[in-house]
Amino acid sequence: MHPYINALPKDSYVLDLGAGRQILEKEWKDIYDIKPPCQVVTLDIASIPKASLLAKDYEHVQATGGTLPFRDEQFNAVVSNMAFDFMPSQALAETYRIAKPGGLVFLNLHHPSLVNYDINRELSKLRRKIRHKTAANSEISEQKKLKFAVYRYHEYLRDNNKLFKTADQIRSHFGEGGFNASRIDLNSDGNDTWWEVDLVKPSTNKNESLPLAGTIFDGSARSIIK
Structure with missing residues (x-):
């Protein structure tokens, strides 16, 4: 995921869906020690005080994944780490709606084990x-x-x-939502096992795809909220 996210230009938007306290953003900041040019917005259903956010200089929105408060085709990329499978069924259609054609969606999903x-x-x-x-x-x-x-x-x-047993189940589920699965891998740290899923929103324009080389963060969610 990082190579794609780090490749996005300054005018790109990334949504971290179900971000919690911005753990993923804190991790990226610790790894790269810079604020990338693209603009990241974090979203979570929980009411999290600003003082509790781990990456306080990034925009955070409280909302449900089933009703995303953003314009159509607003985001170049969407990431969701162990959160998407807790969201209502409408989250799939909403993610498709707010993703740009050719945009990528990176998901880590729980495994039945x-x-x-x-x-x-x-x-x-x-x-x-x-x-x-x-x-x-x-x-x-x-x-x-x-x-x-x-x-x-x-x-x-x-x-x-919400627990997928096979890659074919994942491919079928997200295919019904309009996405193509470019990668579905099973990963484990020795204790837990999870699915890593990369999706692409199809585009009729062959030139409309994400670049593959640059870095994430900064920007205002206020300008893109309906």
């Missing part, structure tokens, strides 16, 4: 512990709160058919 345990049983056990703590007026630890949130996330992925 993430939920190869009995989620219902673990949730039930944790709920009992939380109820016991509540009844005893005892404080619920942050660790238990975090574990409960993770189980609920995994439950959502499982129950809403």
